Every structure is written in C-alpha cells, then in structure tokens.
Amino acid sequence: MSALRSRTAPIENLLGRSTLLRSLGLVIVVGVVLYVVSGQLGAYNQSQLAIGLYYFAVLAGLTMLIGSSGQVSLGHGALMAVGAYTVILLIGKEGWALLPALVAAVVVTTAVGIPMGIAASRLRGPYLAGATLAFAVGLPALANQFPVTFGGSNGLVINPPLPPSWLGATFSQEEWWAWICGLGALLVLFVVYNLSHSGLGRSLRAVRDDEIAASLCGLRVPRLQSLAFVISAACAGLAGGLFVVVLQLATPESFPLQLSLALLTGVVVGGLGSLWGAAFGAALLTLLPGWSNDLSSSLSLSQNVQGNLPFAIYGAVLIVVMLVWPSGISGGLRALAKAVSTTRRRDL
C-alpha cells in the first residue's frame, strides 16, 4: 500500500492529486516513448516490441488479480486463446474490421470470464490454481473438437493487417502492428492504473490482506473477487486479439499450458501488484527465450543439450531473481534506488 503510494509520487507532484490526470499523463509519456522507439527499430524488433506490448496487456490484468486481489490464476493463456479465436473468426470468416473485432474479443472474453470469476470467488489458493489450470489444459483442446469452425490443430490464419495508406508506402507493417498493440497496452495501462488507485483497488487490497476483516468492514468479498477476475480476463482477451494482430494465426498449440505458466512467472518475476512489474515481466517473456536460445547455440554444444539449455537458463534466471529480489525486478530496482539515495545523502 505504502509502496504503491511512493512509487507514483513523482508523477503526483507534476500533475497534482487527480488519479485521472496522473494516469493520462502517464499514458501520454509512455505513448510518446513508444512512438519514438518504434520508429527507431528494425522490422524484426518492431514485431518483438508488439509482442512485448500484448504481453504487457495480459500481465497488467494478471498482476492486478494476483497482486491486488490475491487470486492465483493459471488459466490466462486459455483466456488469450478465447480473444485470439474471436478476432481471427470475425476477421477471417465474417469479414469484420480489426477494431470492432478487438472490441468483440474483449466482450467475449469478459463473458467467459464472468462464470469463471464467480467460480473463482468460491475457491481459495491451490484449489483456484487447480481449477484455472484445468481451464488452461482443456479450452485450447476444444478447438480440436470442432475442426470445421476452429480449423482443428492446423488452426486459422488471416492476412497480416496492413498500415493505412496515409502513413506512406515506406511505413512497415511491423511498425503498424506495434502501434496497434501499443494502443491496446496504453488502454490497459489507463484502466488498470485508475482501478488500482480507486476505491475498488483499495477494497481489493483489503480483501487480499484479510478477507474476514474486509467483510466486517462491509466489503462484499466474493463480488470483489469475481470483478477482479473478470477485469483481468478482459485484459487477457484484448491481449489475445493483439496476438492475432502480430502473428496472424490461432492454433491450439500456440496457447499451451506453458504459456499460462509463463504469464504467472512473468508477473511474479517482474514484481507482483505493480504496473512496472508487468512491464518488466513483459520484457522478460519477450526477450529471455531469444537470448537463452542465442546463448545456447553460441556455445557449440551437442544438439540435444542445445535444444534443452534455454529451459535451464530460463529456470536459472527465475530462481536467481527470486532469491536475490523476492519482490521481483521492480521491487529489486526500488530497493536499489533507495540504497543509492541513502548513500548519496550520507555523502552530502
């Protein structure tokens, strides 16, 4: 609680005490940074940036769910699949435009999230994780049961979204994808920032810290928990839609159980409950697989070792971060900054 306060303090000083103004300021600053950065990157890194941005969208919702409300979900990869299949079916088979399809992805995933959220509010700790795990395992397999609609294990593909002509002929499609994903990520940033700084956010944290005390204060615990789940599901749905923007495909194999697990590690390692943490987690999920692959292939090891080394590196990074910085990367950097500033003050 106090940590969340102090982190937002610099922006608070600049823009006063209105949460809405502060969040708008944050969105504008991040938007400008993304705009400048996306123009500087090569095509491949632009598509990587877009991937990082949809990861941010799902992680921001998940970090609110786990960090603020204290509910652990292992099913968000499946919720991304719901959003992805919605977008690809509407664009590919119904001929919808991208924007309404993305809106529909959020609506459909929210609708799926409501019964899940109600069930989630009745389950605790490992039981909730288990129930959502079943969802992550079962839902993508559903696509195989209706191969005519969902394309079976071949999945579905659409043509890449092309940039509008007013951006000029040299504007790359990868940059356009990064822009779309950037807008989606900014929307999630705006919503989640405002929610977690509102009465709802405070209520959720009260529920997380002590459910009995919270209900004694008049908070309706199950309702709050369901709501948090539904909001994070909507974020995952949007992220799934953005996944289709970047990769133009939806197959059962693209939403494996490992994706749901990776999302959970992303928020934990990034830093639970903070939007910075979601950003670090997104960067980690986007960059670490490539880095560990490059590292293992540069070591000229046998093919068997090389193929499995990335998983070992991935695991080692997770263990080290958790040992050194139990509050995740964002918590670790905060501690580091604090240490630096106290040393400085002593020097003065």
Place this chain on the structure above:
Amino acid sequence: MRSRRKRGALAVAAIATVITVAACGSSNNTNVAVPGVTATSITFGTHQPVTGPAAPGYSLIAPASQAYFDYVNAHGGVFGRKIYLTIKNDEYNPATTVTDVRQLVLQDHVFGIFEGLGTPTHEKVVGFLNSEKVPDMFIASGCPCWDAGTTQPYSFGWQPNYTIEGKVLGQYIAQHFAGQKIGVLYQDDDFGGGGLAGIKDEVPAKDLVSEQPYQSGTTSLATQVTALKASGAKVLVEFTVPIYTAIARLTSYTLGWNPQLVVSNVGIDPPTVSGLLAAVSKNKVSAAAGNALINGTITDGYLPSFSDSSNPWVTLFKGILTQYDKGAPWDGNTEYGIANAYTLVQALEAAGKNLTRQGLVNAVDNDGASWTGPGLVPFRYSTTVHGGYSGVQMAKVVDGGITAFGPVLVTQPTAGTPITAYTGTPATPTASGIPSN
C-alpha cells in the same frame, strides 16, 4: 522529496535500458547486395522441432543436413562459397515458427529458409516468405499445399506429396487386402488429411470402416485405438509422426489387437520407432522387442532404404554422417537430412556463380525436374508445380530395417490420375559425392 524524484528517474532509466537492449542487434550485414550471400558464404536458416512432440527422430534431420554442407564446404563449397545453416527451435509450435522465421529473415538476413519442418508450422510462414520474396527451399513436409507454384512462387516441397503417397499405399491395400475392413488413424491436420485423401481415392468406401483423427500434442490414443479395434478393421493405415506410431502400437498391443500396419514413410523409421517404444513403455519393451512389434509393417520409400548397405548412396551418406555429425545414428531421418541437403547443393550449382534469390528459384523451376540423385523418382518441379518427388516404392519393415519391393511407382495428386511404373535407371553418385549438374 528529492529521493522520490531520483527514484522516478531511475525507473525511467531502467525502462530506457530495457528498450535500448531490445533494439540492439538489428544492424548487422544489411549492406550486402544479396542478403545472406558473400563471396565466401551462403547462409540459410531453418525451423526445427529440436524439442517438443515432433522432436523424436526429426531433431536429427537438420544436423545431418549440416553434416553434408560441412562435407561440401571441406571440398571447396559451391562456387567458392561455404554453406551455413542456422537452426532455430520452434518446438513444433506455429507461433514460435512465425517469430523464428521473422528473426531469420528480418534480423539475421539469411539468404533463404531450408528444410523448414512440419505441416502445421510451416504453413504459417509461407505467406510471409513469399511476400518477402525469400527462397523457401525443400520444406520438410509432404503437404499437398506446397504444390501451388503459381501462388507461392518462392516455396518448394521436396518429399512426395502425402496424397501421392496415400494413393500408392491405397492401391496396394485395394489390391492385396481386397474386401477386408480398413481403419485409418491420422494426424488431424493437412498431413493426415492429405494422406487420407489419397487412401480414399483408391480404397473402396465400403471397406473403410473407421477413420480416427488425433491431435498433435496429445499423450494418449486409447480412444482412437479402441474405436478402430471395435470397428473390426484387419488393416490399420497410419498417417502419424513417429511418437504416435509408437503410442498407437503400444496401445493396440495392450488391447491384444494386432492388425496389419500400413504406415506413411514419415512415421515408421524403425530405429526411431523402436527407440520410442522403449521410451514410451518405460523400457518394458526393449528395443529388440520394439522391432518385433513393428516387423512386417507395410510402408513406402522414395530414397534407397537406409538399411540397404549395398547401395552406393547409402555408403556415401553414411560415411559423411559418421565423419561430420559424430554420434548421430544412421537411420531414415539422417538419410533424409543429407539427401535434402544434396538437392539444395544441386540447386545452388544450377543457380550459377552470381547467386540471387530469384536466380535460385528460377533454377529449380527450369532445371529441377531433370536433377538426378539419391531419389528413386524424378521431382515434379516446374513454374506452376512445386511439389517434390513424384512417387514412391512399396516397402516393408524387416528386422529393424526397411526392404523395398515391387516397381517404383509415380502418379499425380489429383483424384483419378493413374499410378504408373517408373522405368528410369537409378543414378549413382559422383566420385566426389558432390552433385555435378
């Protein structure tokens, strides 16, 4: 107050660092005229299931291709250029295939993609490779979808189209198991679907009593095998990757059902499948017993059988593998990798000294159908058709090896086209082991 501001600044700096690091690595060799080609090198990239459900057996293919390139490189390369192959692990996950191939083309600036493995995976990058005009050579999949040379001018198949294979297997079944009940187990994608189409073209509909699909990634085939057994099928046709051939065999053995197996050549490499039978059964089935379980399985081939040690191609390739891919087993997978690499070297020679992406594609379009090599049949390359080998020869699994029998057969994938015997004489390798067009 001051410390708060510093903290904010530090956070911004951290984000900037992350973004800068993300931006690194995009600026290597962009100034060359032809991407991936220098005076002394040609670089190809590939996506392979180094890990994941399709890895057993198939993970050996690309390193075997690298072994052949190393052999060619040690003998001076092609027009003085050494051939390099960058392998990316896509774990047979199409989403990873897409990012892997984008990285190879947009960031690593490879000359082309070679031997990209898998039907559901490679299908997702064909559009990208053709819009970027990147040669997509000799895809490691027999999907009928690679035939479309007009709409996908940069993509080329290599192994026989699964429908061609299905037709030849189907004709054999119709002739030798006439009137018997036939069941089919197939992977539920364009690999299994393509094979099934070929079977249906030849086997009378009344004999096909059960068609059971499975999803790649599943861990059990109990439902499918039980249904096939209940259908009373005496012959079981499988369009499966090796791991599912093994799981299906183990399941049917446990159920006490031992039908005559007819398996696509991609799913029955005996050393791979017997090794998998041992692994899947947690060594309850030894490798020797595994070989006994698949003995007599009917399949087909389009290369000399790896176990035919009297064949000069087998001698040559096995020697190269032993020298340049130490420790790799000699089996149908490593033979595949070397034979495919051999075809790529043929294509690079035909493309000439001034190598361009379009030049390589033109060389295959114009000359590919006349290339000879280890293959038993000619390729189907032309400007409009980009399918690979035009046929197969029937074969049987015998004591852990594969024995071919009967005539070499060629046909077209279109329904109703006749299956005819191919009478050309098999080619023999040059003394150097490097093709000379």
